[in-house]
Amino acid sequence: MASELTAGDAGRRGLARPDRGVRARRRRERTVGRVLFGFSAVSIFTTLGIVAVLLWDALAFFREVSPLEFLTGTRWTPLFAPPSYGILPLLTGSLLIAAGAALVALPLGLAAAIYLSEYAPLGVKRVLKPVLEILAGVPTVVYGYFALTFVTPMIRAVIPGTDVFNAASAAIVMGIMIIPMVSSLSEDAMSAVPVSLREAAYALGATRVEVATRTVVPAALSGIIASFILAISRALGETMIVTIAAGATPTLTLNPLTSIQTMTAFIAQTAGGEVAHGTIEYRSIFAVGLALFSITLVMNILSGMVLKRYREVYE
Amino acid sequence: MSRPDDVERAAPAVAPPTLPLVPKPVVRRSGAASTQSAAASTDAPQEPRPKARAFKPGEPSRFALRTKGRARFGTFFATICFLATLVGVLVLMVLLVDLLRDGMGRLTLTFIDGFPSRFPDRAGIKPALLGSAWVMLLTAMIAFPLGVGTAVWLEEYAPDNRFTRIVETNIANLAGVPSIVYGILGLALFVRTFSFGRSILAAAFTLALLILPVIIIASQEAVKAVPNSIRLGAYALGATRWEAIRHQVLPLALPGILTGTILALSRAVGEAAPVILVGALGFISYVPSSPMDNYTVIPFQIYNWVSRPQMAFAELAAAASIVLLILLLTMNAAAIWLRNRYTRKL
Amino acid sequence: MNQRTYLALAVMTLVACSGGGGSGGVSGTVEVDGSSTVVPITEAAAEDYGLETGGAVRVNVGVSGTGGGFKRFCAGETDISNASRPIVATEMELCRENGVEYVAFQVALDGLAVTVHRQNEFVDCLTVEELKRVWEPGSTVTRWSEVRAGWPAEPIKLYGAGTNSGTFDYFTEVINGEARASRPDYTASEDDNVLVQGVEGDPYSLGYFGFAYYWENRERLKIVPVDSGSGCVTPDDRTVRTGDYAPLSRPLFIYVKKSALARPEVEAFVRFYLENAETLVPQTGYIAMETSRYQEALAQLDQETGGV
Numbered sequence: 013m014a015s016e017l018t019a020g021d022a023g024r025r026g027l028a029r030p031d032r033g034v035r036a037r038r039r040r041e042r043t044v045g046r047v048l049f050g051f052s053a054v055s056i057f058t059t060l061g062i063v064a065v066l067l068w069d070a071l072a073f074f075r076e077v078s079p080l081e082f083l084t085g086t087r088w089t090p091l092f093a094p095p096s097y098g099i100l101p102l103l104t105g106s107l108l109i110a111a112g113a114a115l116v117a118l119p120l121g122l123a124a125a126i127y128l129s130e131y132a133p134l135g136v137k138r139v140l141k142p143v144l145e146i147l148a149g150v151p152t153v154v155y156g157y158f159a160l161t162f163v164t165p166m167i168r169a170v171i172p173g174t175d176v177f178n179a180a181s182a183a184i185v186m187g188i189m190i191i192p193m194v195s196s197l198s199e200d201a202m203s204a205v206p207v208s209l210r211e212a213a214y215a216l217g218a219t220r221v222e223v224a225t226r227t228v229v230p231a232a233l234s235g236i237i238a239s240f241i242l243a244i245s246r247a248l249g250e251t252m253i254v255t256i257a258a259g260a261t262p263t264l265t266l267n268p269l270t271s272i273q274t275m276t277a278f279i280a281q282t283a284g285g286e287v288a289h290g291t292i293e294y295r296s297i298f299a300v301g302l303a304l305f306s307i308t309l310v311m312n313i314l315s316g317m318v319l320k321r322y323r324e325v326y327e
Numbered sequence: 328m329s330r331p332d333d334v335e336r337a338a339p340a341v342a343p344p345t346l347p348l349v350p351k352p353v354v355r356r357s358g359a360a361s362t363q364s365a366a367a368s369t370d371a372p373q374e375p376r377p378k379a380r381a382f383k384p385g386e387p388s389r390f391a392l393r394t395k396g397r398a399r400f401g402t403f404f405a406t407i408c409f410l411a412t413l414v415g416v417l418v419l420m421v422l423l424v425d426l427l428r429d430g431m432g433r434l435t436l437t438f439i440d441g442f443p444s445r446f447p448d449r450a451g452i453k454p455a456l457l458g459s460a461w462v463m464l465l466t467a468m469i470a471f472p473l474g475v476g477t478a479v480w481l482e483e484y485a486p487d488n489r490f491t492r493i494v495e496t497n498i499a500n501l502a503g504v505p506s507i508v509y510g511i512l513g514l515a516l517f518v519r520t521f522s523f524g525r526s527i528l529a530a531a532f533t534l535a536l537l538i539l540p541v542i543i544i545a546s547q548e549a550v551k552a553v554p555n556s557i558r559l560g561a562y563a564l565g566a567t568r569w570e571a572i573r574h575q576v577l578p579l580a581l582p583g584i585l586t587g588t589i590l591a592l593s594r595a596v597g598e599a600a601p602v603i604l605v606g607a608l609g610f611i612s613y614v615p616s617s618p619m620d621n622y623t624v625i626p627f628q629i630y631n632w633v634s635r636p637q638m639a640f641a642e643l644a645a646a647a648s649i650v651l652l653i654l655l656l657t658m659n660a661a662a663i664w665l666r667n668r669y670t671r672k673l
Numbered sequence: 674m675n676q677r678t679y680l681a682l683a684v685m686t687l688v689a690c691s692g693g694g695g696s697g698g699v700s701g702t703v704e705v706d707g708s709s710t711v712v713p714i715t716e717a718a719a720e721d722y723g724l725e726t727g728g729a730v731r732v733n734v735g736v737s738g739t740g741g742g743f744k745r746f747c748a749g750e751t752d753i754s755n756a757s758r759p760i761v762a763t764e765m766e767l768c769r770e771n772g773v774e775y776v777a778f779q780v781a782l783d784g785l786a787v788t789v790h791r792q793n794e795f796v797d798c799l800t801v802e803e804l805k806r807v808w809e810p811g812s813t814v815t816r817w818s819e820v821r822a823g824w825p826a827e828p829i830k831l832y833g834a835g836t837n838s839g840t841f842d843y844f845t846e847v848i849n850g851e852a853r854a855s856r857p858d859y860t861a862s863e864d865d866n867v868l869v870q871g872v873e874g875d876p877y878s879l880g881y882f883g884f885a886y887y888w889e890n891r892e893r894l895k896i897v898p899v900d901s902g903s904g905c906v907t908p909d910d911r912t913v914r915t916g917d918y919a920p921l922s923r924p925l926f927i928y929v930k931k932s933a934l935a936r937p938e939v940e941a942f943v944r945f946y947l948e949n950a951e952t953l954v955p956q957t958g959y960i961a962m963e964t965s966r967y968q969e970a971l972a973q974l975d976q977e978t979g980g981v
Contacts, residue, residue: 120411123407123408149659192415200549
């Protein structure tokens with residue numbers, strides 16, 4: 013706009029569009045800040061919405077079933093006559109699957125991330141990383157049927173006596189599904205560690221593996237742990253794979269070779285079905301949903317506290 | 328954020344990081360086990376240490392180097408990591424072969440261009456394919472700005488107080504909420520309260536809420552990793568906070584943001600559970616032409632077909648899975664191209 | 674009017690006529706939702722009806738389950754509700770509150786097949802009492818020898834409908850005497866294909882699921898005739914239709930909103946459905962009723978719409 017450029021103008025012109033001066037920039041800053049705050053508020057409203065929707069029917073449920081029986085009962089048969097409402101079988105089912113999935117995904121994902129970040133030549137990395145990310149993109153429906161029609165027969169061939177629905181195949185397939193979450197995000201975190209840190213370690217005589225495990229991984233720990241938590245949260249909340257492959261029989265067991273039911277599978281199988289809305293069986297869905305929500309909340313608060321201690325800051 | 332290994336960086340201007348980088352030097356004593364521990368503190372030796380003397384080049388090292396052992400362990404470790412990476416790729420191959428074996432025969436033009444039918448030879452996925460494309464596009468348009476905006480606010484604007492921590496914990500928690508609960512929320516909020524009805528828009532909003540936490544967390548890590556020196560440099564040149572973010576921080580964080588978005592959108596396209604609740608139709612004989620139309624999506628069609636008794640429908644489901652994977656691959660490839668194009672060298 | 678206007682008018686007329694098809698210009702949307710069991714039949718009707726009207730009438734079919742379908746139906750959101758069980762009291766109440774009046778049509782029958790492993794030699798027939806003893810709540814039967822003397826003392830592997838399906842409700846009601854009353858320790862699945870796999874894989878298995886799933890896999894399974902007091906009856910088209918295969922033949926319904934019937938496209942669709950059900954139903958694996966039953970249904974439809 014102006015034909016003359018002074019030194020004072022250079023800063024403003026160089027970085028911003030032509031504008032009317034400091035006051036306009038300040039206003040823009042404030043507006044941007046407010047808009048971004050508004051965006052962030054969406055996440056709060058989402059939680060409030062979820063809690064409201066769950067509480068509405070869950071409270072109606074708890075008016076008829078005592079919370080104590082709900083939390084400590086060991087039989088979950090809400091759709092049978094006579095019904096029982098003890099959530100422990102569902103809880104152990106969810107935890108069993110999440111533990112199995114974590115056992116598969118966390119070591120494999122971290123090892124893959126280390127390979128991609130520290131060892132892989134750039135060309136190989138450019139190919140492998142997207143290929144791994146495809147794993148995350150396979151629809152959970154497809155994974156569910158893969159677990160049921162491919163993995164389960166394999167397990168049954170190796171360990172006869174395994175049920176046609178079992179926790180193991182669902183957990184394994186779910187673990188494979190969340191590998192990219194761990195590997196991609198950990199690899200990003202490790203790539204963000206300054207090269208100067210690595211070079212310093214090399215200069216002091218560390219080998220590649222020592223640089224990777226003793227320098228880079230501890231430095232990227234917050235990102236790595238964030239990816240672990242994301243992955244475990246995903247495993248706890250996954251619906252389709254367990255609905256299709258893990259079964260619909262709530263059992264209080266640690267045996268991964270039997271049919272179980274997770275909290276999410278119960279919600280999915282009941283919500284989309286024949287149950288009449290407004291009945292206590294229907295309301296049990298919301299009670300289970302509320303329980304699941306609370307568990308992940310507690311888990312995240314704890315891990316947030318743990319994370320604070322490991323955060324490394326550069327510059 | 329992928330920083331290729333050949334990136335050069337300026338040395339940090341502030342205090343060096345407090346990390347145990349240097350293996351603790353150990354004087355080689357006869358009979359004593361040599362260790363290289365990462366512990367930082369120096370403990371008082373039991374015996375008097377020999378007087379330190381200047382190192383002459385060519386002298387054998389006074390440290391317990393164990394070079395061969397370390398190298399062997401290094402190769403072993405590298406092999407393990409490489410194999411671990413291959414496990415994922417291997418399973419993917421097995422899955423693809425399994426799908427192709429079942430579904431290849433059904434991948435015909437009639438299939439892609441046709442509508443659902445009770446006759447397997449006539450059945451097609453055109454409405455599902457277009458429905459998925461519509462839903463995905465709208466979800467991306469809603470979730471991307473919301474997610475990146477939230478991440479930027481959390482990292483750049485938010486004060487480090489209790490409220491911010493609550494917001495962050497809240498987001499991490501939302502990442503684990505099962506997709507079906509989002510379906511219940513979407514039904515109550517978007518379908519009923521906002522009266523979007525059982526439309527593509529309701530599905531897009533529901534799925535956007537579902538994937539928002541993943542985008543936020545991944546974007547946050549990406550923005551966090553941009554070195555502060557960049558921001559300080561921008562401020563030094565007279566930029567305001569938003570100008571520094573928009574022109575310096577975001578472009579550097581973009582690859583990481585795109586990684587998170589790719590993962591998140593891939594998940595959204597493959598979700599069946601919330602979409603069922605929010606009103607995807609099991610049978611539809613026309614293609615959507617506006618965001619307010621009824622629709623169906625491919626994962627739901629797959630779910631529908633697999634529970635039919637006729638074997639041919641299982642093959643159709645496999646074929647639909649292949650189509651969905653091709654769609655995802657295209658999406659991934661486009662995003663990776665974007666990511667590689669915008670990765671800036673520092 | 675000049676040549677161009679004539680041309681435009683001709684094109685417009687052509688376009689307007691091509692969409693009508695054979696239904697004489699009926700158009701609009703029919704909203705259907707409900708049971709996933711009945712959906713294949715409704716979809717077949719919708720598909721053929723769409724072909725006949727050239728796409729002028731859009732039939733949207735959702736799969737929210739019988740309960741979900743009724744909830745929407747009684748809220749006035751849908752015109753037709755697919756149901757694998759009759760409407761229950763709470764749902765009737767909801768419909769009444771919202772002023773939704775409806776009429777129910779039975780459209781088909783589904784047989785519940787009781788099956789064992791293909792190579793099972795000793796089971797040739799099961800009585801209803803024996804089935805009840807195996808499946809009732811609190812049942813302690815774990816071996817075949819406890820079902821009938823002389824059978825091997827092998828443990829029974831049970832496969833049955835998921836607790837959230839109409840099949841489960843129906844089976845438990847007619848065999849155990851009370852809906853939902855069942856022993857809980859069996860392999861349950863909503864997807865009957867999985868039950869087929871289960872029964873096929875276990876030599877001492879016993880399962881129940883929809884007839885269509887048995888029929889598709891009849892070389893891999895062995896059907897068990899059921900004796901309800903008048904001899905062992907094997908389920909097939911005839912025995913289910915005539916009601917000989919008792920008590921495991923269950924009716925499938927559609928509930929239609931009366932106010933929706935006032936719309937020509939809804940009435941035309943329901944009429945098409947009932948007229949063609951006899952041919953459509955067997956194509957989807959279910960069993961058609963007697964012709965007279967369909968004619969009765971059509972007569973009832975005429976009555977509701979004042980005859981057309």
